Amino acid sequence: MRLSDGAEMVRVAAATGLVNVLNFTLADRAAALAVGQALRNGEAGDVVGVDxxxxxxxxxxxxQRDARWVAGREQGGLLREVGSHYLFRTDHLLGPLT
Structure with missing residues (x-):
């Protein structure tokens, strides 16, 4: 995330009276930082896919046992709880996902 992204979130929150939240709990971990650095330096080569x-x-x-939405597919389950963080990080590092 860039400083300008944060400034835009603050602007929108002030204009709408709504709260903005961005949550990627692992963004500061060594592995995430190393991947970002390798991409920026060109060390990762041409990325053609992500699994x-x-x-x-x-x-x-x-x-999480009492959070029923986490267990089942109906409201997203594992993909909603965990996958969304990685999808956001992938989008942030590589650009829009297709």
Whole structure:
């Protein structure tokens, strides 16, 4: 995310009275930073695709057992809870997804 993106979020929030939130909980992790750096430096080459694979020993995770929407497909389940973070990060690093 760029500073200008944050400024736009603040502007829209002020104009509409609504709250804006952007949540990518892993954006500051070493792996995410290294991928961004490799892309910026051209070290990653031409990226022609991205595969996302999610594996958890159990789903929903123990702390989410009472959140019924997380467990099922009806409201998005794992893709909504976890996948959205990675889709956002991929879009941020590589541009709009197609």
């Amino acid at each position: 996302l694979r999610f594996t958890f020993p159990s789903w929903p995770r123990p702390f």
